[in-house]
Amino acid sequence: MTTNLDQFVRSTISQAEWLVHRYDAPRDAFQMIQVDRATRAGIPFLVDEHLGTPSLRAFRRADLPACSTAPMHFIFHSAYCCSTLLARSLDVPGVATTLKEPQVLNDMVGWRHRGATPAQIRPVLDQSLALLARPFEDAESVIVKPSNVVNALIGGMLSLRTDAHALLMYAPLPVFVASIARKGMWGRLWVRDLLKKQLADGIVDLGFSPGDYLLHTDLQAAAVGWLAQQALFTRLATAMPHRVRLLSSEVLVSQPARSIDAVAKLFGLRLEEKSVAALVADNFTRDAKTGAAFEVGRRSQDQADGLALHRDEIEKVVVWAHAVAEAAGVAIAPPAALHLSL
Template sequence: MNDVSVRDLVKNPEWLPHTYGPEGQTLIFVHVPRDARSRLRFLFDEHFKGNFTKVSAGLSDIEAEIRSAQRGPIHFIFHTSFCGSTLMTRALEIPGVATSMSEPAVMINVANRLIRSNDRSNIERLELVLRLLERPLAAGESVVAKQSNFANRVADPALRLRKESRAVLLYSDLETYLISSLKRGMWGRILGRKWFNYLRSWSPLQLGFDANEILELTDMQAASLAWLMQIHHFGELAKAFGSRVMLLESGDMFAAPADALHRVTTLFGLAQTEKDAADIAAGPIFAKHSKFMDRDYSVEERKRETEAVGNANAEEISMVVKWLSSFADHHGVSLRPAA
């Protein structure tokens, strides 16, 4: 398939945009059929493992062919991480109604470009990516694109470019967020700091720490500040886009998955009844671990794991929650996103 034409790349939605070249004048595509998408945790190189063909094309050639490509409605899931976004994405893979994709790497690439320079050329690169992502796999399907939270910078411009698009803003409370980080041991602590550094590079919420003060933060303090910047961002999106976005707390989704799923499908305009949503919620998707689909994983098991980690780290979690609450109150920042 290495001799695939640009026209074939553009017309076949199995060819996903993957990443822009260093100068932003070429776009690499990766061939990921529908059945493979459902098996992959995320649409990253780490998960492709060299098993999927890649082809590069120039932007001018892509733009010359893009008008002939099919297009469908595209909607988004943005999240604060560790809050059930992968589970929701899998539940929205409904052949004939919607196709979902989990964290296409190209959106992180575009987000990083926008952080460096929010100029017209990078907005045009985002526009081209959206045009390619919104190609349905089957006629009449909508596309649901769940983003990595390292791509949350694209939320505002993407919704401005696609006036008909809707977005779910999925988040957890702080204690759940911290416990979920701690479940992952050292790597969860490292990731918390990475999110903190990523978010403070573009968040309008100015935290006021100098370099020495940042070094003195514990891992969980840094993670809690990353959570706060995301909550603030979601609140700003809710104010800006009103009924086009839906704030959804993960606790509500896990407590009443059928209701949450029906609310999401209604927001996205998908042809799903309350019974359809209830059937999906009672089916195998919600009975498996979202990231390890060969593992049974009930709501009760998730609750037991959360309680065990929470009890083992109770003192640290309590101290960080109190510290962050005081910090947010001092800076006039809400701990819950609201329109």
């Protein structure tokens, strides 16, 4: 017999605007919030800081029925590499809907750090992905761009979605280190917090002892985190050569139309050449996070200004990181680059 609760749950699940947002581990329940397409497109990340106070519904995980899902693909990244710009560019009604850093995947990481086992996480992660894979239109694919704190779960996510393809985005080492230096104290605190989480995830294997990390400067910590992610990306690309490709931020920015076309082919999206040109014109002239107009050449100028201000420290850290990478067998330029057709 169908109850009012069953009808309420099914009604919620059937509407893509009800986004799975949080996982409450003690109650084994999901929180879902009402966020329409325009709102999702207008904010940089699907986290509380940007979502405000939308309508909320909570359901026990056991009460949720199976839902109809779309093809799902992923944009994973190592931060500050234009992944938000690419995700925004691929949000095309009727073709794909993109989810930028949904909070529920961060919750999986937090739960893991609090002691949850892989056997506990796997079914919840699977159900989270299914709930995320509900498109606004029937013909659409769903492209998820998780936060980079989720990177330790990439292998598990791809094993749960065997039809999914993944793009791994990164900024070249000097660009990444300079970006952190340019962001001042908050950027330096961020990389240390990230490194702490990477150590908890067990993905840092560069030959250092635990005490060594306390002796590293902030930009050395940034480089260590970058190298750990590059090592992870290399392992993934090597293990799944037909499903995983890498793309540099500098390639995306310098060749946006060819990059978007190549990503669309990787994900099986139907984008016409005219549509790609329109996406570039609309998205590559605006700040990916704020939507404000972005002056031509501003990114290059910002990079040059940051390098000029911190040149000595950046250059020393880059040389040091290359030596660490060589000793640990980490490829500075990882394999399996996305192929850009002429």
